[in-house]
Amino acid sequence: MEIPYTITPRPDTGLFNAKAGIWLFLASEVMLFGALFTSYILLRIGADHWPHHELDVPLATLNTAVLITSSITMVMSWASLMEKNFKKYRVYMGLTFLLGVCFLIIKGFEYTHHFSTGETPNKSTFLAIYFTLTGLHGLHVIGGMIVNGYFWGPGSKMWKTQPERFTNRIEVAGLYWHFVDLVWIFLFPVLYLL
Amino acid sequence: MSTHSAHSAHSAHDVKNEVRRYVVVFVALLCLTVITVAISYLNLPTLPAILIALFVACVKGSLVASYFMHLISEKKAIYMALLLTVVLFAVLMSLPLFAHSDPIVLRHVP
Known part of the structure; x- marks a missing residue:
């Protein structure tokens, strides 16, 4: 049986299935991170002392730039498919994946430094919420990289048989990746700068 | 698009x-x-x-x-879903305000 509305839009929503699905998923993700941001506010309001600029701001700024760059390479990979340029797509999607790796390596440096100096989640409320928020975000980056890696490699075979469906898949993967970038845009000032 | x-x-x-x-x-x-x-x-x-x-x-x-x-x-369907999300998110973010103005919580929070 063929799954309907993978390419053509549903008449009621005007969206193809995956797009409606990813937006509902992202709405649930907003609530997940929203709950953690609320916890952060409650903890911060109740704290006697809250660290300021004690985390590595230059490294986190670099990571922000890396993630923003990965967002434009992701959207460019989709635009390349719209232009029917598969080679260009592979380049941009490959770059997006590598920038994701780069983000995780930089985060790994930060985590290693924290652990080597005894700054573990059980040491303070700030460190507990810092590791929870950045750890959950890191898991989301890994999830996005698995999907992007699949679409760069074995999943890209679909381009030969169903190019429009494949383009839709990349758009959906892109929506998730941009959301991950969006979450970091808020995490960065909240954890590192304020 | x-x-x-x-x-x-x-x-x-x-x-x-x-x-x-x-x-x-x-x-x-x-x-x-x-x-x-x-x-x-x-x-x-x-x-x-x-x-x-x-x-x-x-x-x-x-x-x-x-x-x-x-x-x-x-499409409108996405805006509708996001509008509901924004409303629920606003409720979620206002919880700390309610908690902070609660006299019982205030006794414990400096």
Whole structure:
């Protein structure tokens, strides 16, 4: 049986299935991170002392730039498919994946430094919420990289048989990746700068 | 933009225009990141510092959502779902305010 509305839009929503699905998923993700941001506010309001600029701001700024760059390479990979340029797509999607790796390596440096100096989640409320928020975000980056890696490699075979469906898949993967970038845009000032 | 008809209607010229827009948004995002970091080193009082940082983050988030996620030209169904999300998110974020104004909590929170 063929799954309907993978390419053509549903008449009621005007969206193809995956797009409606990813937006509902992202709405649930907003609530997940929203709950953690609320916890952060409650903890911060109740704290006697809250660290300021004690985390590595230059490294986190670099990571922000890396993630923003990965967002434009992701959207460019989709635009390349719209232009029917598969080679260009592979380049941009490959770059997006590598920038994701780069983000995780930089985060790994930060985590290693924290652990080597005894700054573990059980040491303070700030460190507990810092590791929870950045750890959950890191898991989301890994999830996005698995999907992007699949679409760069074995999943890209679909381009030969169903190019429009494949383009839709990349758009959906892109929506998730941009959301991950969006979450970091808020995490960065909240954890590192304020 | 991503429907079957839109796929075929999307000319090479349209895509080129969009790519140009993506580059402008990318540069704006990098500039706003530098501005946020620079402001954080001004040692402003807590409240203005928080308000400015969150305002810049909101501008950056809006740029990503509007252009990279194409929310600027999406279908009504998505706007409806997001409107509900925004309302529920606002309720969630207002919980700390209620908790902080609660006399029982106030006795424990400095």
